[in-house]
Amino acid sequence: MATRQNSTNGKPKSPRIQVVLPEFICEQLTILANNESRTVSNMAKVLIQEGIKEYFEKESNSLFSEHNLNTNQFRDKLEKQSVKRLKRAPQRIRYYKKSD
Numbered sequence: 695m696a697t698r699q700n701s702t703n704g705k706p707k708s709p710r711i712q713v714v715l716p717e718f719i720c721e722q723l724t725i726l727a728n729n730e731s732r733t734v735s736n737m738a739k740v741l742i743q744e745g746i747k748e749y750f751e752k753e754s755n756s757l758f759s760e761h762n763l764n765t766n767q768f769r770d771k772l773e774k775q776s777v778k779r780l781k782r783a784p785q786r787i788r789y790y791k792k793s794d
Contacts, residue, residue: 720734723737723738723741726741
């Protein structure tokens with residue numbers, strides 16, 4: 695859980711987290727931060743924000759395509775069914791609850 699501290703004027707600060715990184719990733723993060731004239735922690739924040747944004751975009755696209763696939767399959771099944779004529783006027787439909 696992220697910890698939240700208060701500043702000297704009493705306003706709450708942004709939540710803080712601690713992350714343990716392998717040495718190699720920490721060096722890469724430092725290089726990226728220097729290239730963009732950022733602090734290492736700010737660079738980590740930017741990369742995390744981009745990763746989260748990309749993750750949710752990917753998830754929403756996969757859910758959307760999965761929904762379309764199910765809809766297309768349902769439509770195809772309906773279109774393949776033969777047309778049946780009703781013998782008489784429709785009657786009232788009664789639904790029964792399953793008793794366990």
